[in-house]
Every structure is written in C-alpha cells, then in structure tokens.
Amino acid sequence: MxxxxxxxxxxxxxxxxxxxxxxxxxxxxxxxxxxxxxxxxxxxxxxxxxxxxxxxxxxxxxxxxxxxxxxxxxxxxxxxxxxxxxxxxxxxxxxxxxxxxxxxxxxxxxxxxxxxxxxxxxxxxxxxxxxxxxxxxxxxxxxxxxxxxxPRVSGLELLNGIEASPSNISVHLGNMLDSGEGADVTFSVQGETFMAHKAVLAVRSPVFNAEFFGRMREAKEQLVTIEEMQPDVFRALLHFIYTDSLPDMDDQEGDIDNKEMIRHLLAASDRYRVDRLKFICQSILCKNLDVESVSATLALAYQHNCDKLKDICLDFITSSSSVTDSVVATQGYKNLKTTCPSAVVDAFEKIRMIYKA
CATH class of the missing domain: 2.60.210.10 (Apoptosis, Tumor Necrosis Factor Receptor Associated Protein 2; Chain A)
Known part of the structure; x- marks a missing residue:
C-alpha cells in the first residue's frame, strides 16, 4: 500500500x-x-x-x-x-x-x-x-x-511532493557579469574597463537597446566610452541591471557617502531609463531627508523629473518655519538658489499658500 x-x-x-x-x-x-x-x-x-x-x-x-x-x-x-x-x-x-x-x-x-x-x-x-x-x-x-x-492556514499538500528550489537567475547573471564570460562589449569609464553583454543590457534598458540594436554608432562597436560618470556608479548600475538589486553598501540608507552614491545612481538610472532603479533610489532618498541633505535632493528631483520626490522635499522644507529657517541657513540651499532657482520659487510659493490658508 x-x-x-x-x-x-x-x-x-x-x-x-x-x-x-x-x-x-x-x-x-x-x-x-x-x-x-x-x-x-x-x-x-x-x-x-x-x-x-x-x-x-x-x-x-x-x-x-x-x-x-x-x-x-x-x-x-x-x-x-x-x-x-x-x-x-x-x-x-x-x-x-x-x-x-x-x-x-x-x-x-x-x-x-x-x-x-x-x-x-x-x-x-x-x-x-x-x-x-x-x-x-x-x-x-x-x-x-x-x-x-x-493567521492563515493553507490547504493540504503532499509532503512527499517535489518542490522547486528558489529562483537563482540573478546569482547566475551576476556571476556572468563578474566573470566576463561571453561578453561582447567593453565600456571605458574614466580609465576603468567593464565587460558586459549587449543582449542583457538591451533587455533591461531601452537606451542600451537603441545603442546596440538600433542605428546608433555604438551598434557595431566593441568599445564604448562612458562620459560624465564615476566608475563606481557605472559598476553599481551594471550590478542592478544583471541582478535587480543594489550592491552591498554598509548602512546604505544612512551613510553620507552612500547617500551621494544613491544620488549618482538615480541620475544614471534616469540616463539609461532603468525605471525600477530610479524608483528605488527615490525611495531611499525620501526616507532619509534631513536639513542638510534636502536641498541637494530637491535639485536632483527637479533635474531628473522625479515629481513625487520633489513634492516630498518641498513638504519637508515647509513643514514648519524652524525647519525652513534651518534649511535656508545651509550651504546646500545656497547652492540650490544658483543651480535650481525654480525649486526656491516653488518652495516659497508653497509657504505662501500655507500661510494664506
């Protein structure tokens, strides 16, 4: 039996x-x-x-x-x-x-x-x-x-059934990126080189898709030079494209240097239209706003069309007169007046509407 x-x-x-x-x-x-x-x-x-x-x-x-x-x-x-x-x-x-x-x-x-x-x-x-x-x-x-x-209790299942192992495709793709096996394109970023696979990049980024499989100059080239990006940022971008995750960063949501990395990654994700990475970067930045960082984050939101992040920054700045005064006293705010004056106009317009109400 x-x-x-x-x-x-x-x-x-x-x-x-x-x-x-x-x-x-x-x-x-x-x-x-x-x-x-x-x-x-x-x-x-x-x-x-x-x-x-x-x-x-x-x-x-x-x-x-x-x-x-x-x-x-x-x-x-x-x-x-x-x-x-x-x-x-x-x-x-x-x-x-x-x-x-x-x-x-x-x-x-x-x-x-x-x-x-x-x-x-x-x-x-x-x-x-x-x-x-x-x-x-x-x-x-x-x-x-x-x-x-x-508590939710599931229905009966056979214990002796055959269970599939968890998905590990991101591990395999990450290993393929690290090893460079089968790579068909090389990137030069400020003197550092990165080997990658055109098909993987094209699937994950419409910009790479157009470059490699469209009529753009890079379609037949084996070496692509990336301008105006730091090597560490490009490395993190590639890591996300292959694994759908951020690289390990100690205390990525709190450390000042890692906040700067997240800002650069947001810019890179916008440049190559890696939308999920762009949303993740926005989420990390909005959770860690403070008086010193909010002006830089607001400028970034304007520059890269992050409407929700922009609204969150403006709400933070106008949350009280004391917060507004503290933000205005920072060097970041002084930079904001020069680099993104429209953000300053919107902030004071929001303040005016609050007091009017």
Missing part, C-alpha cells in the same frame, strides 16, 4: 500603517481641563480603526502640569493584537523621536487595554514647551501601528 504524508502551513501576516496628527494654536488649548481631550481623525490599519488622543491639560487631576498623548482602538467590542510607536517630531531636524513604544499585545476596546499607553503617558508641560518639538505654536505627533492579522 502506498504511503504519503500531508502538510498544511500557518502564515502570520503583519500590516503596518502610520498616521500624522498636527496640532496648531497650541497656546489656545491650554485652558482645557484635565481629562478632556482632542481626538485626531480616525485612520485604519490592519482592518481596525484607530485615533490619537491629545490631552492638553493632562489625563488626570494629578497630572495637570503635563500633557498626554494616547493611541485609541475605536472599534466597539473588538480586540486587536497590535504594537505601536508614538513619536513627537523634532521640528529642527524634521525627524520623529519615540516617546512611548508598545510591543505586540492585545488591545481590547472594552477596557483600558484599548489605549496605549495603559498607564498614562505624561510629558512635563514646561519641558515640552521649551523643546524643539513645539515651534510657532505647532507640534506634530506621529504614530506607527503594526497589526497582526489572523
């Missing part, structure tokens, strides 16, 4: 979301009594509704010298397994700083566990009012929520 073993699998899915709650005219709220709160708009994460509560006068009579901030589960008679991170945004740097964090736990809307923090988050009012969180009578609360969805 034939024997077989069946298997089923349980998969846990986490859904994450973020909400930003901006409070203007803070000084006008200081008369609100303890226990009274202002609630943000309701936002949804993981199929549940949430809101942020702000207590200008403290959450209880013994906390009247403090302000308080909570996350609230809004669904009635509901339980949700979630974690959250409540942050205040430093308006000098534009970066959020965690003030209360919760690991994964059960939020029950029927009792105090439906709130975070359960024990009461109090921030001394005097310290808060003299901090960089409050600028121009305005501050920003950012709340990140991670919800664990109900």
């Amino acid at each position: 034939a024997k077989h073993t069946t298997v089923s699998r349980c998969v846990t899915v986490m859904e994450q979301g973020k909400h930003v709650f901006e409070i203007f005219d803070y000084s006008k709220l200081k008369g609100i009594r303890d226990g009274e709160f202002i609630r943000s708009a309701t936002f949804s994460v993981g199929g549940y509704d949430w809101a942020i509560r702000f207590y200008p006068g403290g959450y209880a009579p013994h906390c009247t010298d403090s302000i308080a901030i909570y996350l609230e589960l809004m669904n009635k008679d509901t339980k949700a397994r979630a974690g959250c991170d409540l942050c205040l945004v430093d308006q000098t740097t534009g970066l959020p700083k965690s003030v209360q964090k919760a690991n994964l736990r059960v939020f029950d809307a029927n009792d105090l566990t439906g709130f975070h923090p359960q024990t009461g988050l109090s921030i001394n009012r005097m310290q808060f009012e003299t901090s960089s969180y409050l600028r121009d009578d305005h501050f920003i609360v950012q709340c990140a929520v991670a919800v664990r969805k109900e």
